[in-house]
Amino acid sequence: MIIGVTGGIASGKSTVARAFSSQGIPWVDADEVAREVVAPGEPALDEIAEQLGREVLAPDGSLNRRALRELVFADPEAREQLERITHPRIRERLVVHLERLQAQGAPYVLLVSPLLFESGQDAMVDRCLVIDVPEPTQIARTAARDGVDEAQARAIVAAQMSREERLARADDVIDNSADEADLAAQVAELDRQYRQAVGLPPES
Numbered sequence: 213m214i215i216g217v218t219g220g221i222a223s224g225k226s227t228v229a230r231a232f233s234s235q236g237i238p239w240v241d242a243d244e245v246a247r248e249v250v251a252p253g254e255p256a257l258d259e260i261a262e263q264l265g266r267e268v269l270a271p272d273g274s275l276n277r278r279a280l281r282e283l284v285f286a287d288p289e290a291r292e293q294l295e296r297i298t299h300p301r302i303r304e305r306l307v308v309h310l311e312r313l314q315a316q317g318a319p320y321v322l323l324v325s326p327l328l329f330e331s332g333q334d335a336m337v338d339r340c341l342v343i344d345v346p347e348p349t350q351i352a353r354t355a356a357r358d359g360v361d362e363a364q365a366r367a368i369v370a371a372q373m374s375r376e377e378r379l380a381r382a383d384d385v386i387d388n389s390a391d392e393a394d395l396a397a398q399v400a401e402l403d404r405q406y407r408q409a410v411g412l413p414p415e416s
C-alpha cells in the first residue's frame with residue numbers, strides 16, 4: 213500500500229514523514245527526486261537553460277535555484293515550461309524509488325509530494341493524506357524556515373492548489389495547526405489504521 217502525503221509549502225509534510233518513519237515506515241520525497249533530475253549532467257538541466265535562459269544557471273553550470281524560484285513564481289508560463297521538463301522525469305524516478313521501497317517489505321510506504329494532485333501523482337497511490345494548516349501559519353512557517361519574504365511565500369502558495377480543493381480530494385487529513393506532540397498523536401492513530409488496512413496487528 214502506498215500513502216500519498218501532500219499539503220502546501222511548509223504544511224508539515226517532512227515532519228509527518230519523520231513521525232511515520234519513527235514507526236518504521238519509509239518514504240520517498242518528491243522534492244528530493246525533483247533535485248536529482250536537475251543535477252549537473254542531467255538532460256533536464258540543459259533543457260531548462262535552453263528554454264528559460266542561462267540566467268538560471270550558477271557560474272559553475274549548476275542550477276541557481278533561487279534565480280529559478282524567483283522567475284517561475286512570478287511567471288506562470290515559465291513555471292509551466294519548467295514543469296513540462298521536470299514532471300515526467302520526476303514521475304519516472306518516483307516509480308523506481310517506490311518499487312524499491314516496497315520490495316524491502318515495509319507494512320506500507322509513503323510518497324511525500326507537495327504537488328501530488330496538481331501533477332497527477334495521486335494516480336500512483338492508494339490513499340491521499342492531506343496535511344492541513346491555515347494559510348497565515350503556512351506563510352509564517354515558510355518565511356521563518358526558508359528565509360523568503362512574505363510576498364514570495366504568498367506567490368508560492370498561489371501557485372498551488374487551494375486548501376479547500378485539496379481537502380475535498382483527501383482520504384485522510386492531519387490538522388497541523390497545533391504543536392508537534394499533537395501531530396505525532398495523529399500520525400500514531402493513522403499508522404494504526406493503515407496497518408489494520410494491510411492486515412497487520414497494530415504493533416507489528
Ligand SMILES: CC(C)(COP(=O)(O)OP(=O)(O)OC[C@H]1O[C@@H](n2cnc3c(N)ncnc32)[C@H](O)[C@@H]1O)[C@@H](O)C(=O)NCCC(=O)NCCS
Nearest residue numbers: 220221242243246277280281284294298302326327371372
Ligand atoms: C522552483 C525551484 C527551483 C525552487 O527551488 P527551491 O530550492 O527554492 O525550493 P524547493 O525545491 O525545496 O521547493 C520548495 C517548495 O516549493 C513548492 N514548489 C516547488 N515547485 C513548485 C511548482 N512547480 N508549483 C508549485 N509549488 C512548487 C513546493 O511546496 C516545494 O516543497 C524548485 O522547486 C523546482 O525545480 N521546482 C520544479 C519541480 C517541481 O515541481 N517540484 C515539486 C515536487 S514534484
Ligand SMILES: Nc1ncnc2c1ncn2[C@@H]1O[C@H](COP(=O)(O)OP(=O)(O)OP(=O)(O)O)[C@@H](O)[C@H]1O
Nearest residue numbers: 221222223224225226227326353357388390391392
Ligand atoms: N506543529 C508544528 N508546530 C510548529 N512548527 C511546525 C509544526 N510542524 C512543522 N513545523 C515547522 O514548520 C516548518 C515546515 O515544516 P516541514 O518542513 O515539515 O513542511 P513541509 O510541508 O515538508 O515543507 P516543504 O514541502 O515546503 O518542504 C518547519 O520549520 C517545521 O519545523
